[in-house]
Amino acid sequence: MSNLDFIYKRKSVRKFKEQDVPMEDIKEMLKAATYAPSGKNVQNWHYVIVKDKNKIEQIAQAIENVYDRIIEKVNDPEKTKGLTKFLKYYTVFREAPVLIMAYMGHYEEKEIELLEEIGMYDQANVVKRTASRVQNVAASLENFMLAAANMGYGTCWMTGACFATLEIETLIPMEKEGFDLMAISPLGIPLKDSTAPKRKEVEEIFTLIE
């Protein structure tokens, strides 16, 4: 049997020790991130590493502020209850020593333009929905997280707070043109061991055609 421990070690970590993460270690994780596959090897990802505690707190507060604005506008108590349940999951990075921000850059898909030009819109839509530029960044972020876990660090993939992306961008302006924020993750030493939530049975997730 192959040793897949490096896969099973990764779990979402939401509580961290105060201990800093040296840049040297972060660079190793970033190197692993660069080894992800990407369409046409475009590597259309960029990472912003936030180690400034005040900035991290400001981002958490910005998320809460936008959240409050959303809640104010939702008049249905049931919907408000549903929304409020998740708020704590949008700011879990708050106590972490590092916040990782993953950005997606441009990925030219000339095929889409061509298919549209020749009137093959259904095919163009299929290519669009595969969203290769998103897949590239996701593959890279997963590599980052696997590397982090293997090095004894915890991460948590987060997109829940994307409703506050515009506000986050004012706090952390992206200087590279054409890059959009895709996900954020805390990074640090896990406060305690955790277990991953239950998985689907393997038999449930595949179809064999032979």
Ligand SMILES: Cc1cc2nc3c(=O)[nH]c(=O)nc-3n(C[C@H](O)[C@H](O)[C@H](O)COP(=O)(O)O)c2cc1C
């Ligand atoms: C696209 C995506 C978005 C996620 N967003 C959040 C989030 O906003 N907050 C959070 O606490 N966890 C978030 N998670 C983590 C999931 O809840 C977690 O991966 C899932 O429950 C499985 O647990 P595990 O990562 O420990 O294996 C997200 C995961 C993914 C892949």
